[in-house]
Amino acid sequence: MRVILGPSSKELGQKIAALVKVEETLVTFKTFSDGESYIRLEDPVKNEDVVIVETTSPPQDKKLINLVLIADAAKRGGARKVIAVVPYLAYSRQDRVFLNGETVSINVIARMLMASGIDKLITVNVHSQEALTSFPFPAESLSAIPLLAEYFIKNGFEKPFALAPDKGAKYIVEEAKKVLGGECGYLEKQRDRYTGQVNVNEGSFNVKGEVVIVFDDIISTGGTIMGAAKNLKNQGAKKVYVACVHPLLIGDAKRRILESGVEEIIGTDSVPSCVSKVSLAPLISGKLKELDSG
Numbered sequence: 001m002r003v004i005l006g007p008s009s010k011e012l013g014q015k016i017a018a019l020v021k022v023e024e025t026l027v028t029f030k031t032f033s034d035g036e037s038y039i040r041l042e043d044p045v046k047n048e049d050v051v052i053v054e055t056t057s058p059p060q061d062k063k064l065i066n067l068v069l070i071a072d073a074a075k076r077g078g079a080r081k082v083i084a085v086v087p088y089l090a091y092s093r094q095d096r097v098f099l100n101g102e103t104v105s106i107n108v109i110a111r112m113l114m115a116s117g118i119d120k121l122i123t124v125n126v127h128s129q130e131a132l133t134s135f136p137f138p139a140e141s142l143s144a145i146p147l148l149a150e151y152f153i154k155n156g157f158e159k160p161f162a163l164a165p166d167k168g169a170k171y172i173v174e175e176a177k178k179v180l181g182g183e184c185g186y187l188e189k190q191r192d193r194y195t196g197q198v199n200v201n202e203g204s205f206n207v208k209g210e211v212v213i214v215f216d217d218i219i220s221t222g223g224t225i226m227g228a229a230k231n232l233k234n235q236g237a238k239k240v241y242v243a244c245v246h247p248l249l250i251g252d253a254k255r256r257i258l259e260s261g262v263e264e265i266i267g268t269d270s271v272p273s274c275v276s277k278v279s280l281a282p283l284i285s286g287k288l289k290e291l292d293s294g
């Protein structure tokens with residue numbers, strides 16, 4: 001097995017290769033003056049199982065193209081099996097038709113990945129499991145929630161309240177609760193499908209005087225988290241922290257979240273950022289070791 005270091009997840013790829021104890025392959029990567037990507041694998045991969053580590057956070061279209069170019073180069077180079085580790089899987093939020101005339105974007109992405117020669121996909125906390133059921137090849141999602149929850153335990157938090165900002169993240173806080181040992185609950189969120197405007201309604205739980213950690217899979221504009229933080233402050237929460245797997249943090253989302261009364265944002269290196277304090281390397285390398293020995 002060999003780990004190919006995708007240009008957007010080089011550090012994570014290096015950590016994974018070190019933990020699995022396999023060789024790394026660098027990718028020569030450049031963008032031509034017209035915007036097109038060029039990639040070249042720096043080592044031969046003939047008859048090897050290769051693992052491409054490449055996230056697809058914004059600019060997701062560019063990164064998806066890089067991923068499929070790398071996969072194709074690996075297959076052309078004679079790789080036996082191509083496993084794509086894509087910590088943040090772009091387009092997984094459009095996993096169904098919400099409004100007439102839309103497409104199911106994730107299905108299109110799945111077909112594109114297959115056409116490039118990818119044999120298996122490993123992602124992390126995919127926005128919806130349903131998104132993966134339509135994949136024409138094996139695709140699975142690992143959960144980074146225990147790792148995120150452990151970060152708080154290591155930092156001395158005692159039985160904090162774990163809150164999901166919407167019902168979709170309920171499974172996330174139930175998982176976090178197992179590590180944190182406190183209570184958990186969720187808010188009700190409505191998003192206007194035309195404007196993207198988020199409304200968060202009160203849940204039926206008591207957080208007065210509590211330290212609360214809001215867990216979510218993705219922070220994009222920060223609207224969801226800010227709505228949750230406002231709600232928690234109104235309910236008398238003592239302190240509000242945020243944990244998320246994929247800190248996209250578009251624009252000035254980080255500043256606005258902190259200004260809404262959040263103490264700290266903890267993210268993973270699924271999307272490298274200034275809040276990526278938890279690495280996915282142990283989680284992903286564990287899975288790869290399992291595959292390698294099977």
Ligand code: R5P
Pocket residue numbers: 165166168169198216217218219220221222223224225
């Ligand atoms: C949506 O259901 C997701 O779980 C996140 O809550 C959402 O993508 C976050 O987006 P934003 O930060 O723009 O509110």
